[in-house]
Amino acid sequence: MARAVSTRRKLIVTLLAWTIGIAIFFPILWTVLTSFKTEAEAIASPPSLFFFDWTTENYAAVQSRSNYGLHFSNSVIISLGSTLLGLLIAIPAAWSMAFVPGKWTKDILMWMLSTKMLPPVGVLIPIYLMFRDTGLLDSRLGLVIVLTLINLPIIVWMLYTYFKEIPVDILEAARMDGAALWSEIIYVLTPMAVPGIASTLLLNVILAWNEAFWTLNLTAAKAAPLTAFIASYSSPEGLFYAKLSAASTMAIAPILILGWFSQKQLVRGLTFGAVK
């Protein structure tokens, strides 16, 4: 029995929901709009929402005054690199825990999760000193290593919850049909596992892209990803609103788009399967 909803009620909810939605989104909208203004228009009073002379000069200025391309590619390399490396390590682990569970499987999973609860300041100093002594400070490789390790528990967990949903019966059916272990993995399991792996990849790229403790503390200039580059606008350059906005828009746009695709996986990944 579908509940009858009066049109009037629906209209009121629509109005309220859109007002709140736009209010929450407004800082992002405002940043994007400001990035197309001149510096004078960006601080003009009264501010104008849409009716100004649209310009793309800030984007050119950000690139020419600082090496924006370098930081952008650092972000791409660090977030993709750490995620792929993490998947490489996590897929076999999650796979075997889901399909060949042993006595210790649950304890291993819980213990892995507990490493995620370790606050980063608890290990900041040793990591900083080790990196300094091995030349990993301000290097992409160093950040790839750290981000792989801090996201590994989430990757294992997400994959585990996805693999767990693959019916084991199908494996036995394939085996009855005489499939060898490897053809079983390639033809039966892989196609069923790909969606889970893809969502895990997506969520972890997002998490790594936005990670702002290690990236700020372990990089200076060379390997700084966008999180650290944007932080350099904290003062007084941040008062150039249009340029700050252009740099910010480019930094958040790719991940905003990826994020919208991964809404559902977000809940699952970040609650370790506790809420689905």
Place this chain on the structure above:
Amino acid sequence: MATAHSRSAARLMISPAVILLLGWMIIPLSMTIYFSFLRYNLLSPGNESWAGFDNYRYFLTDPAFFDAMGNTFILVLGVLLITVVGGILLGLLLDQPFFGQGIVRILVIAPFFVMPTVSALVWKNMFMNPVNGLFAYMATAVGLEPFDFLSHAPLASIILIVSWQWLPFATLILLTALQSLDQEQLEASEMDGAGPINRFIFIMLPHLGRAITVVILIQTIFLLSIFAEILVTTNGGPGTATTNLTYLVYVQSLLQFDVGGGSAGGIVAVILANIVAIFLMRMIGKNLDA
């Protein structure tokens, strides 16, 4: 169906992940514990000496530590209060049928994907700046004095920024939980004459209980380690007004080069986080059995 052969293969497949995480946890953590008992300053290398519990004594009796503890609690509790209450209300609203549900959902979730340094700087400069910020303009437009948020209410301003980032997370999870609520149960209670408030208190809230707990615990883990937002807005100031435990350890170790003191602070932070983690682990563990 698991044979001895497949078991040993399974062990082999798990071991890289286990060994790496074990190394990541044990090596640096034991180094931190070791450092925390040393007099060790990066400015005078080679002069390390055993300090016993001195670092802990200094750190735990430092007035900055009490400020930092207080700020950490206010920051975590403030953000939790805003995001959980706001998330329940928003979840209830977005769960109703209305036009453009998909788009509004996207708008509400968006802040979660903005990197911390961007959201902190955008709020600090473009909204909270007392001269050119949008809030200052709005205040003058209605005849009020512009308010200098980050100087006069620094901690509240940071709570606002962080809440903006985490409200989408709470909303998304609570909305997901609401959507799994049994509609027939709601209808039955409605027919029995339960009003909307009673329905909320006796049916929805108990159903949401688990999701709310998960939101609180997971956010607490992340909120205890807030760092970037403080670094780019206030640098922990004015004074120690916005220094939380994470930021204090950062100042002590990487700005004042006091490895011993910073390590003691780090261990204190680990102990605090563990208290929260125990509860979270228990909840997730229960779910694993089901």
